Amino acid sequence: MMDHRSASLAALIAAYDGEALFRPSSADRFIGCPGSVRLIAKIPRSFTVTPWQAEGTAAHQIAEAALRSEHALEEWVDRTVKVGHIQVPIDEAFVTQVSAYLETVSSHWRPTTWQHIEYKLSLSNLDPADPLLAQNRGTADCVQVDYAQRRLAIFDLKFGRGVMVDPRSPQLKNYALMALYSFPPPPSGWDRVELHIEQPRAQDPAQRRKSVVYDPNELLIDFVGEVISAMEAALEPDPPLNPGARCRWCPAASICPALRDAALDFQGQSSQRFTAGTALGALPDQVFVGTLEQPRPMVAYPPGKVAILQEPTTLTSTELATILSRRHLWDTWITACEHRAVALLETGTEVPGWVLVRRTTRRRWKDPDKVPEVLGHAGVNGVYAPAKLKSPSQMEKGLTQAQKDLLATLVERPPGAVLLVPADSTKAALPLALGPIENDD
Numbered sequence: 501m502m503d504h505r506s507a508s509l510a511a512l513i514a515a516y517d518g519e520a521l522f523r524p525s526s527a528d529r530f531i532g533c534p535g536s537v538r539l540i541a542k543i544p545r546s547f548t549v550t551p552w553q554a555e556g557t558a559a560h561q562i563a564e565a566a567l568r569s570e571h572a573l574e575e576w577v578d579r580t581v582k583v584g585h586i587q588v589p590i591d592e593a594f595v596t597q598v599s600a601y602l603e604t605v606s607s608h609w610r611p612t613t614w615q616h617i618e619y620k621l622s623l624s625n626l627d628p629a630d631p632l633l634a635q636n637r638g639t640a641d642c643v644q645v646d647y648a649q650r651r652l653a654i655f656d657l658k659f660g661r662g663v664m665v666d667p668r669s670p671q672l673k674n675y676a677l678m679a680l681y682s683f684p685p686p687p688s689g690w691d692r693v694e695l696h697i698e699q700p701r702a703q704d705p706a707q708r709r710k711s712v713v714y715d716p717n718e719l720l721i722d723f724v725g726e727v728i729s730a731m732e733a734a735l736e737p738d739p740p741l742n743p744g745a746r747c748r749w750c751p752a753a754s755i756c757p758a759l760r761d762a763a764l765d766f767q768g769q770s771s772q773r774f775t776a777g778t779a780l781g782a783l784p785d786q787v788f789v790g791t792l793e794q795p796r797p798m799v800a801y802p803p804g805k806v807a808i809l810q811e812p813t814t815l816t817s818t819e820l821a822t823i824l825s826r827r828h829l830w831d832t833w834i835t836a837c838e839h840r841a842v843a844l845l846e847t848g849t850e851v852p853g854w855v856l857v858r859r860t861t862r863r864r865w866k867d868p869d870k871v872p873e874v875l876g877h878a879g880v881n882g883v884y885a886p887a888k889l890k891s892p893s894q895m896e897k898g899l900t901q902a903q904k905d906l907l908a909t910l911v912e913r914p915p916g917a918v919l920l921v922p923a924d925s926t927k928a929a930l931p932l933a934l935g936p937i938e939n940d941d
Contacts, residue, residue, distance in 0.1 A: 533742045534736070543752055620637065636674070652680065740776075743761075760780070787808075858917075866912045
């Protein structure tokens with residue numbers, strides 16, 4: 501007969517359908533909010549790829565091919581990489597950004613270094629008999645193992661532009677912890693663990709290349725306990741939910757009662773404790789928006805029936821500070837609701853008052869290699885600008901109508917990203933039950 505821990509773990513593994521329960525990329529979330537693991541199990545599995553995820557995946561594929569000496573970086577210029585249903589165009593800037601990561605990796609390589617690319621790591625080596633530890637796993641972009649220097653190094657490529665990642669983050673420390681248990685130590689033990697992040701698209705140059713060095717004992721003594729305690733807490737019957745900045749990336753944000761309460765508790769007066777078993781209550785019946793003349797409603801409403809947006813000039817400095825400090829929670833919850841509405845519309849469920857439309861995209865050449873020959877025969881000169889094929893818009897300037905008609909046969913306009921807009925939008929609504937979204941923008 502299975503004990504509670506085993507039964508809980510088996511149920512979660514089945515709900516996650518093969519996906520790891522405790523991925524390093526979600527370490528900040530499951531450590532800070534153990535209840536999120538069980539809450540995520542309540543939602544349908546979704547594998548929709550966003551344009552931003554597709555770009556990151558394409559960058560990792562190009563970096564992997566270069567590190568394995570399968571393809572030189574310059575071979576990717578003016579090509580596309582297909583990620584799911586999305587075609588990611590690769591230009592010189594894209595390749596230059598990937599090359600910055602390769603430079604970081606190569607600068608730390610030594611003749612005594614063993615280098616592992618896209619390497620699968622896990623905590624299972626800590627205790628192979630414990631199935632829970634096997635659920636803490638992930639694939640590291642690059643791991644360097646140097647027994648001569650007693651050095652382990654983790655290299656992580658982040659291709660996002662806006663959210664900066666700290667090498668001291670739980671994600672990178674989780675990778676380092678798994679590496680420490682995956683590679684047998686040298687006779688005198690590991691001297692240091694290096695964590696390197698390359699984020700080439702960061703606006704601030706100081707954020708593009710970041711590193712930190714740890715004494716292995718800091719991870720093996722302190723951090724491993726923090727990780728395992730969080731994993732054990734997630735298996736409890738009713739683990740706690742703790743909303744915070746981590747909610748932005750949580751798949752269960754749209755159904756999280758703690759996040760909704762924090763988002764609707766505009767003045768920070770709620771003291772309710774939320775767990776993964778807390779029922780998601782009804783939304784307030786209405787929202788009262790205060791004015792200078794009437795900052796609060798004249799009628800007393802039962803708690804939870806009305807959300808009060810008080811006139812800002814009547815708020816105290818403490819109330820203002822509370823509201824401003826919770827802004828990220830409101831943004832996170834609204835964004836999660838938008839994603840949920842899109843998912844429902846894509847599967848054919850009506851969301852009253854809202855529809856999906858296509859974002860307008862730029863035209864592109866169907867087959868760039870054919871353009872110079874076809875237009876050249878039609879008397880069109882100067883198809884390169886310079887050493888690079890002009891865009892359709894650049895090319896058609898000054899052409900005759902016959903030449904424009906010919907150009908049109910070489911051009912296509914890819915489907916744009918799906919946007920959620922009010923139903924009275926001027927754009928034509930897409931049909932319900934779209935199925936997989938063609939998202940090439």
